[in-house]
Amino acid sequence: MHHSFMDSGRQTPRPALETGTHDVGRRIRLLREEHGISLSELARRAGIGKATLSGLENGFRNPTLETLWAITAELGVPLASLLAADTTSVIRGTAVEGVLLQVFEDESVTYELYRLVIPAGSTQVSPAHHEGVTEHMTIFAGVLNAGPVNAPLLAGAGEHITWRSDVPHIYATVGDEDVQASLLIRYPRP
Amino acid sequence: MHHSFMDSGRQTPRPALETGTHDVGRRIRLLREEHGISLSELARRAGIGKATLSGLENGFRNPTLETLWAITAELGVPLASLLAADTTSVIRGTAVEGVLLQVFEDESVTYELYRLVIPAGSTQVSPAHHEGVTEHMTIFAGVLNAGPVNAPLLAGAGEHITWRSDVPHIYATVGDEDVQASLLIRYPRP
DNA sequence: GATGACCGTTCCATATACGGAACGATCCGT
């Protein structure tokens, strides 16, 4: 944004509302640049205004679902991928038995992949973790109730659940079958 | 503001725009009912208008990101879960059937997390991916022989294998049990 | 050093998403 000095007499650019809006904008800009197309070009192809896209990428707009759909459709990514990164957390409970299979250290993020076995009948609560951490579980056997303590999600064999771990979260088996699952924890670096 | 003259008397209820809006509304209503709270109550807690929520649940509105965040925060679910239908895509090779559970886009790398089911007795060969791509499988049931075609690795339930997929690679079941596994593919960006 | 094509940003009138209030319906307790 090399627009000279300070752009005096103009309409007040609305201050970016929440951090989330910034993140979505940043991700759109990244994706667009990966595709190697200009802002004008993407706006044209997606059938939206350049002003809209510009404001959105810079975090000054609060876009409409329709707008986001138009953009993601053109970029060929699921809309959810724009919202993927959030959350916090930490680890490790005691009732849950986990084996660390692999750690991925990348520039701005670390992933840890675990294989979990949770004995039938057990419940474990983990405290809130750092902001930005997310947990992603895939259930292969049994039924698990997991997620934020005030709104856990239920998943059976073959299902997948995701939550932000910046609030206390719980793992509780349901039924009398041991739960077998994989857990991927994502730690963005500040 | 400049609300013009030709603003005819009535405000016609806008026809629901796309199917996607309907789906999001339906999912919100379902989640709300699961929580056992009324529309009025949710609107109050989330700090949005009843009119907004009503119109949204019925598919007559094109909500703003801000509005969606307020609602999902109150319901305790990630916003992406409202768009779940867009996230799941199925890949199907000759033998392997996989559901894409999640995509992580980070600065210099992308991860894709799949859940796989490979019917007993099947074999599939996949062509090489770009250089630097690696695959990481966790086996939950059955026995799998997978990896580079000239040096595949054997893994049974509870085991984990990793290989570089910049060469042709193979997936072959061993024994007569279906293989259940999770597959994490890591794509570094050039 | 023009000219023209394109870029990203900003200005602005218009369209529309927003919340507050009014509404009829339902369900109490009295």
Added chain:
DNA sequence: ACGGATCGTTCCGTATATGGAACGGTCATC
């Protein structure tokens, strides 16, 4: 039967997200 509470919907003025049209900047080609 009657208030009063709460429900979901609709009405409507206001706030704001939108796209089109400037605008200034950069980069070619002449």
